[in-house]
Amino acid sequence: MNPTRIAVTPGRFHGGLKLDGHRKLASGKPITPLPLSERYFLWLAQHYGDAALPCVSVGERVLRGQVVALQEGQRGTPIHAPTSGIVRGFQDLPAPAADSSSASMLVIESDGEDRACTDLSGLAEWDCAAPETLVERIAQSGIVGLGGAVFATAAKIARAEAGVTLILNGAECEPYISCDDGLMRERANSIIGGAQILLRALGSSDCIIAIERDKPEAIAAMEVALRDAGDERFRLERIFSLYPAGGERQLIETLTGRQVPRGGLPQDIGLVCINVGTAAAIRHAVCEGRPLTSRVTTVTGPVLGAPGNFDVRIGTPVRELIAAAGGCNDPKARLIMGGPMMGIPLRDDRVPVIKAMNCLLALPESALADGRDQRPCIRCGECAEVCPARLLPQQMYWELRDERFEPARKFGLDACIECGCCDVVCPSHLPLTRYFRWGKGQLHRQTVERERAEHARQRFEARNARIGQQKAQREARLAAKREALEKARSDGNRGAAIDEIIARKKSSTAGNDDSGQTG
Amino acid sequence: MEGITAILALGILAALLGLVLGLAARSIRVESDKVEEQIDALLPQTQCAQCGYPGCRPYAKAIAEGEADINLCAPGGDAAIRALADLLGREVKPMAHDVDPEESAVVAVVDEPRCIGCTLCIQACPVDAIVGAPRQMHTVIAAECTGCKLCLPPCPVDCIDLAPLPPADNGSAWARPDARTATA
Numbered sequence: 186m187n188p189t190r191i192a193v194t195p196g197r198f199h200g201g202l203k204l205d206g207h208r209k210l211a212s213g214k215p216i217t218p219l220p221l222s223e224r225y226f227l228w229l230a231q232h233y234g235d236a237a238l239p240c241v242s243v244g245e246r247v248l249r250g251q252v253v254a255l256q257e258g259q260r261g262t263p264i265h266a267p268t269s270g271i272v273r274g275f276q277d278l279p280a281p282a283a284d285s286s287s288a289s290m291l292v293i294e295s296d297g298e299d300r301a302c303t304d305l306s307g308l309a310e311w312d313c314a315a316p317e318t319l320v321e322r323i324a325q326s327g328i329v330g331l332g333g334a335v336f337a338t339a340a341k342i343a344r345a346e347a348g349v350t351l352i353l354n355g356a357e358c359e360p361y362i363s364c365d366d367g368l369m370r371e372r373a374n375s376i377i378g379g380a381q382i383l384l385r386a387l388g389s390s391d392c393i394i395a396i397e398r399d400k401p402e403a404i405a406a407m408e409v410a411l412r413d414a415g416d417e418r419f420r421l422e423r424i425f426s427l428y429p430a431g432g433e434r435q436l437i438e439t440l441t442g443r444q445v446p447r448g449g450l451p452q453d454i455g456l457v458c459i460n461v462g463t464a465a466a467i468r469h470a471v472c473e474g475r476p477l478t479s480r481v482t483t484v485t486g487p488v489l490g491a492p493g494n495f496d497v498r499i500g501t502p503v504r505e506l507i508a509a510a511g512g513c514n515d516p517k518a519r520l521i522m523g524g525p526m527m528g529i530p531l532r533d534d535r536v537p538v539i540k541a542m543n544c545l546l547a548l549p550e551s552a553l554a555d556g557r558d559q560r561p562c563i564r565c566g567e568c569a570e571v572c573p574a575r576l577l578p579q580q581m582y583w584e585l586r587d588e589r590f591e592p593a594r595k596f597g598l599d600a601c602i603e604c605g606c607c608d609v610v611c612p613s614h615l616p617l618t619r620y621f622r623w624g625k626g627q628l629h630r631q632t633v634e635r636e637r638a639e640h641a642r643q644r645f646e647a648r649n650a651r652i653g654q655q656k657a658q659r660e661a662r663l664a665a666k667r668e669a670l671e672k673a674r675s676d677g678n679r680g681a682a683i684d685e686i687i688a689r690k691k692s693s694t695a696g697n698d699d700s701g702q703t704g
Numbered sequence: 705m706e707g708i709t710a711i712l713a714l715g716i717l718a719a720l721l722g723l724v725l726g727l728a729a730r731s732i733r734v735e736s737d738k739v740e741e742q743i744d745a746l747l748p749q750t751q752c753a754q755c756g757y758p759g760c761r762p763y764a765k766a767i768a769e770g771e772a773d774i775n776l777c778a779p780g781g782d783a784a785i786r787a788l789a790d791l792l793g794r795e796v797k798p799m800a801h802d803v804d805p806e807e808s809a810v811v812a813v814v815d816e817p818r819c820i821g822c823t824l825c826i827q828a829c830p831v832d833a834i835v836g837a838p839r840q841m842h843t844v845i846a847a848e849c850t851g852c853k854l855c856l857p858p859c860p861v862d863c864i865d866l867a868p869l870p871p872a873d874n875g876s877a878w879a880r881p882d883a884r885t886a887t888a
Contacts, residue, residue, distance in 0.1 A: 593839045619881035626878050638749035641850045644831040645751050645759055 198435040200571040201427045202606050204360050205462030206399065211485040211492040212363035213402075216371055218496040219509050221299060225500030226278055226290035226537035227253065232335040240292060242613035243274045246281055248302035250476045253291060262327045265476040266293055268299040268348045281522045281533035281539055283622070285448040290537060293500065304350030306473035311382055319386040319471060326470035327477045327540075332365075332431070333523065335450050335541045338467070341459075345452045346387035352440065352451075352458040355396040355403065356424055358433035359524030362544040366462050367494035369396065369403035372465055373410035377419070382471050384418060387457060393417045393434055394461075395425040428526065429604045433458045433702065435573050447600050459655035462543075466517040480540060482506065486547035488515040504534040506545050511545050521546040526605040532541045560613040568607035574600045578617050585624040593624050601625070620639060682702075746787045750779040751830035752852035754801065757855040759830055767792075775800045779851075809869040810851040812844045818863035825855035825864060 232234035237254030247253060247266040254264040267601035273292040308314055308322065324339035332354060353376070357365040369376060382394055394411075396404050404423060411419055424430055424439050434445045437456055445451050451458050462481060469475040478499055490511020497506060503520065507513050521528035522542050538545075568578035576597045584593040598621060607617045671697035674680040717719040744764035755776035757763040758862040766772035767788070774788040782799060789796045814825075814834070834850040838841030844855075844864075855864050 286877065346758040529760065618882040622878040623880045630877075634748070637850075638747075641751065641761065641831050641848075642744070644833075644848060645749065648763070648830065648832050649759075 188508050196462045197425070197427075198430070198432075198438040198571045198573050199575050200606060201429060201435070202571055202609060203426075204428045204609075206426075207361045208366065208399075210361065210487070211494055212366050214493045216367050216481055216494045216496050217509070219293070219498065219501060219505065221268060221295055222498070222501050222505055223295055224273070224502075225270075225295065225498060226276065226502065226541055227264055227267075227293065227500045228280055228288055228290050228537060229254050229264060230280075230288065231499075231541065232329045232592075234258055234340075235264070236335060237261060237264045241272045241291075243272055244271070245272045246296075247272060247293065248300050250474075251302040251304065252476075253293070256324070260337050262329055262337045263325065264291075264499075265327055265478050266302075267478045267500045268293070268295045271299050272515075279529055279536050281529060281542065283529065283538045283626070286652050290299075290500075300379040303473075303474075305470075305476065307472045307474040309472070311471050312385065314385075315467040316386045316388055319382060319510065322471050323386070323467055323478070325467075326462060326465050328470055329540050331462035331466060331480055331540065331543065332462055333527070333541050333543055334433075335539075338459065338463055340385050341452075341457065341525070344450070345387055345457045346455075349387055349452065349455050349457050350455055351380065351383055351389055351392040352436065353386060353392060353394040353404065353461055353464055354431060354433070354436055354458055355400075355407070355461045356426075356436055357400075357543075358397060358426065358428045358431040359526050360428075361485050361546050362483050362524050364483045364487075364494055364543050365482075366400050366403050368462055368481050369400070369647075370406045373406045374413070375465040375468045376407070376461045377410045377414050377416070377464075379466070379700045380419070380459075381414070381416065381461060382467055383457075389457075389542075390418050390673045393440055394419060394421045394425050395440055396421065397430060398423045399426040412703060428606070429573055429602070432573060432602050432604060447466060447597065454574040463587035477540065480538075480542070482538065482542050483542065483544040483546075485522060486513075486518070487552070488513050488518045488549050489548050490514065497542075499538055499540055501538045502534065503531065503536050503538060503545050506538070507534060507547065515547075515549050517550050518547045519550060519553060521548065525552075526609075527603055556666060557614040559615055562613055562615060565619070566614060567610040567612065571606040571610050573604060573606065574602055576601060578621075581624070582615060582620055585620045588629050590624055594628055598624055598628065626643055646675060713753040721878040730870060735744065740764045742791060743767050743788065745778055746780075746784060746791060748784065748850075748855075750778045750850040750852045752779060752850070754778045755828075773797065773800065778803045810853075811846045811869055812851065812853070812855055813865050813867045814841075814843050815863045815865060816841050816843060817862055820861055820863075822860060825856035828858045829855045830854060 189417055229239065238257050239254045241247060241253045248269045249266055251266045251346060252263045253266050253272070256263045271294045272292050275289040276292050277287050278290050286682065311319060314614035317585055320339050320342050324337065328338045329335040330338060335466050345645055355365055357363065371695070384390060384392060393405060396407065404421070407421060411421060422440060423460070428433055430439060433451060436458065437451055438444055443454055446453060466477050470477065480499065481494055482497045483494050484506045489507065492510050495506060495509055520531040520534060522531055523544055523546070525546060525548065528546060537656055562579055562582060564579055566579065569576070574597070581593045583598045584596065594623055600620045603622060605618045605620050611617060670683070727764045744761050747760040747764060748762050753759065755763045757766055757771065757772065763772060763776065767774060774784050774792065774794060777784045780802040781803065785799065786796055819842050820840060821836060821838060823838055825842060826834045826836055829847055830852060831850055832853065834842055835845065835847050851866065851869070853866065
């Protein structure tokens, strides 16, 4: 038995909620590929870390899987063309981000041929490849965490020490979403294959696959795939379905009974957590040389004609997803990227699919919490009871309401996972999570501003020092000249001659300044 | 006799305590340099000179020496006044300048075809954010520009404009939830 194997002590994380799944709407039907779109819109800042740097010119022909924007910074990722076609420049579109801000998106017009780029070929013998080669391939293929955090997977692997335990996260816990469920039912072999590649890249020999108990079909399919693979490094764990069991920290606590330290990472306690969809994408990238240009997305909601799981290309406008899911029969329906708990409201249906889009949810206005009357906080503490991060939401709310960001941070604002449990139980209907998202943004902005100010201060001081130095040098030079002159004047005949020249100069012109210009 | 003992005892006590206080004042005195630094840390480092001093550090020095009031920093706004009042134990005052609190951060942009290469803006820039040479085109390094607007007056051809600072591209800017809308 491997000594690094982590004993599984079925635990339970703090708080959480039993929620109505609404998953039947979309799950159970096969994953359907979406037809080709006319145009794709690629948001270059769709992942965690720095925005990718475009490397194609307007009018250029690109092939499917060709890099159109390069990785920037350590934690960035490249972005690839979702199909073959022509680059049409940038267009401002509403982004699937906080408060629907606009962003410029790289437009690629499809030529309908969908020819693949052959820059990368599959590594047929990946099981003999060096871990570094595998990590490099994962980075080149633009793989990010598809569970929603969109953190570069290669950077995650690079930060883990050898011998960690890999956790495959198949605990899709948010209502309505079933893309991972569908993936496990249909592509269990790809997931296991991806996990095997990950184990090699991580230098690890221990993998726990965690699936919620309310997905029996997915569990059965994964068991079959595991039996076929005959790999003893894998263990399958059925966990209680409780929202948010799929949260990284909550899943780790459920599986191991251990808590990831606040401000730390799972790697700190010898664990790496990867979503099942990410594992499948890694398999395609390494074995088939297929970069991440598509993902499985749940398109669902009570107002859609035929909800389901779809294989969509990154950059497809969500309008086409809705059309594929039977259209929307409520003109006032609201679109949400993600689930009803943590999702981000979308401004309209022009928003393109991004790597983080695990679900597109259309809800009637009546299903949203907007209309409810807010009342003052009565300090009942219900929110603290359900908080899976063991925080005091009511206290952070009181601080944030009066814009006291620093105290809110001391109460653990950074550790909030924005799961929305507190909103659900709040008897005063306070939009607590909205406050926390806003507060986090403000804290981030303050940090950036402080860094900028410090930088400007250094440059200001450096400039002053330089100007002072130049002035001192000039004065020293002048003083030396003056001294030499005095010395010469005290020297008999020569002195008289010099005095005469000075007198002549003074009478002829007002004199030229010898001050030079600097800059 | 008792009176003399009492006077002696109190006298010695007073002398000892005085010595202790004197030493303490010397060893834990807050140097005016340090106050200046603390004040400087609260200022936005725009170096715009709107306060009447040639930069943030000189203004910090003036505050530390009691020459300047704490409500002169326009880019810092009310937040800076509050922070300064907090640090110095003074009353919060209304801002001395007419500033629009909604005004967004800006950076200077040189309209390059119009630039004649006079280098005057380069000499005016307090943070060396403009590059160029005599009779050569100049340009602003946006990442270094503090938006202080000091380069605008010296330009003889008015070729410098102010552009809003591009927001962080990963859009983490959730607005403050107002009383009516709640999260979905």
